[in-house]
Amino acid sequence: MRLHVADHPLIAHKLTVLRDERTESPTFRLLVDELVTLLAYEATRDVRVEQVEVTTPVAETVGTHLASPRPLVVPILRAGLGMLEGMTRLLPTAEVGFLGMQRDEQTLEAITYANRLPDDLSGRQCYVLDPMLATGHTLIAAINFLLEKGARDVTAICLLAAPEGLRTLDEAIGDRGDVTIVTAAVDERLNEHSYIVPGLGDAGDRLYGVVD
Ligand SMILES: O=P(O)(O)OC[C@H]1O[C@H](OP(=O)(O)OP(=O)(O)O)[C@H](O)[C@@H]1O
Numbered sequence: 630m631r632l633h634v635a636d637h638p639l640i641a642h643k644l645t646v647l648r649d650e651r652t653e654s655p656t657f658r659l660l661v662d663e664l665v666t667l668l669a670y671e672a673t674r675d676v677r678v679e680q681v682e683v684t685t686p687v688a689e690t691v692g693t694h695l696a697s698p699r700p701l702v703v704p705i706l707r708a709g710l711g712m713l714e715g716m717t718r719l720l721p722t723a724e725v726g727f728l729g730m731q732r733d734e735q736t737l738e739a740i741t742y743a744n745r746l747p748d749d750l751s752g753r754q755c756y757v758l759d760p761m762l763a764t765g766h767t768l769i770a771a772i773n774f775l776l777e778k779g780a781r782d783v784t785a786i787c788l789l790a791a792p793e794g795l796r797t798l799d800e801a802i803g804d805r806g807d808v809t810i811v812t813a814a815v816d817e818r819l820n821e822h823s824y825i826v827p828g829l830g831d832a833g834d835r836l837y838g839v840v841d
């Protein structure tokens with residue numbers, strides 16, 4: 630597994646405002662959107678391309694297009710939905726699959742309540758969106774769905790990751806796929822409730838409000 634921490638002053642600034650407990654939902658959503666676009670720029674560095682001929686008003690030349698098959702973007706509901714538009718702005722031709730997952734706050738296991746993915750993912754580059762990588766259980770389950778369908782090249786874009794979750798994910802994936810995590814920061818640790826410290830709280834609640 631590869632880890633890329635996007636070290637950029639604009640990312641650090643936006644992340645700091647996002648962490649602030651006084652930041653309300655509308656600003657929070659806007660910042661998540663902006664941060665994803667910045668992270669997506671890093672995350673798509675190895676997106677597959679092909680050379681194409683293009684005629685400019687001045688001359689013929691060889692340029693670059695995204696190669697087929699189209700990349701697949703997979704937001705993990707709920708919180709990952711807040712990252713979708715920022716991602717597709719950069720990759721407008723990408724296909725979008727959906728996973729609905731919720732962490733059981735007692736057992737910390739990921740419960741899957743929605744799964745809408747293409748059947749065959751062999752040869753597809755997949756980009757998973759989830760703002761928080763805490764214990765790693767949610768991302769492990771999501772990446773396993775993709776690997777089971779034949780994907781081998783998976784990049785997860787997270788706003789924050791915990792060291793514990795990164796270790797668990799690395800062990801769980803092993804050499805079954807080429808997995809990269811792109812994140813804005815690796816925080817200190819998990820607390821006794823397995824929340825990221827210092828973190829930003831519950832990303833889904835801060836984006837969309839508290840659901841009982
Ligand atoms: O690494 P983990 O310990 O599995 O935790 C991370 C998951 O927890 C959050 O989702 P949550 O269960 O709160 O659902 P939500 O997005 O609907 O709020 C977050 O968006 C991740 O999906």
Ligand SMILES: O=c1cc[nH]c(=O)[nH]1
Pocket residue numbers: 761763823824825826828829830831832833
């Ligand atoms: O810190 C955390 C951990 C899990 N889910 C969140 O939204 N935040």
Ligand SMILES: [Mg+2]
Pocket residue numbers: 708831832833834
């Ligand atoms: Mg939540």
